Amino acid sequence: MKLNIHTIKPSRGSKHAKKRVGRGNASGHGTYSTRGGKGQTARSGGSHRLALKAFKRLMQSTPKSRGFKSLKTKPTEVLLSSLEKNFDNGAVVNLASLKEKKMVKADVLAAKIIVKGELKKKLTVEGVACTKTAKALIEKVGGEVK
Numbered sequence: 001m002k003l004n005i006h007t008i009k010p011s012r013g014s015k016h017a018k019k020r021v022g023r024g025n026a027s028g029h030g031t032y033s034t035r036g037g038k039g040q041t042a043r044s045g046g047s048h049r050l051a052l053k054a055f056k057r058l059m060q061s062t063p064k065s066r067g068f069k070s071l072k073t074k075p076t077e078v079l080l081s082s083l084e085k086n087f088d089n090g091a092v093v094n095l096a097s098l099k100e101k102k103m104v105k106a107d108v109l110a111a112k113i114i115v116k117g118e119l120k121k122k123l124t125v126e127g128v129a130c131t132k133t134a135k136a137l138i139e140k141v142g143g144e145v146k
Helices: 048-061 080-086 095-100 132-141
Strands: 076-079 111-114
Touching: 076 080, 080 111, 080 132, 111 132
Parallel strands: 076 111
Antiparallel strands: none
């Protein structure tokens, strides 16, 4: 396209129509001409207390969680199959040894052995919680739970 005086145009989006306020409600800028209403909302700081009322209404309308949620952390679950894989026969299983083998995270305060998989090694469990069936399986193999 050849550049002539009649083909020159401003960049797209650089020009836009002036907002014409106060030209009737059909324009979208009628009645108050984008200046808001008189009275409380027109005054400095007038809408401050209204926001608090709306917040109270919002708080009252939101459903509350019922019941009790304990802040006590649940113990990390350790599987019997992972004990079989990571410990030798006759080893002592406690929280420190579980952290050492990276079976639980370093900041964990409690662990619990649950039944998933099977155990064939004789292990001694100290200071780690067990489910009833896990305890029975450990003792069945010849291990000990203290």
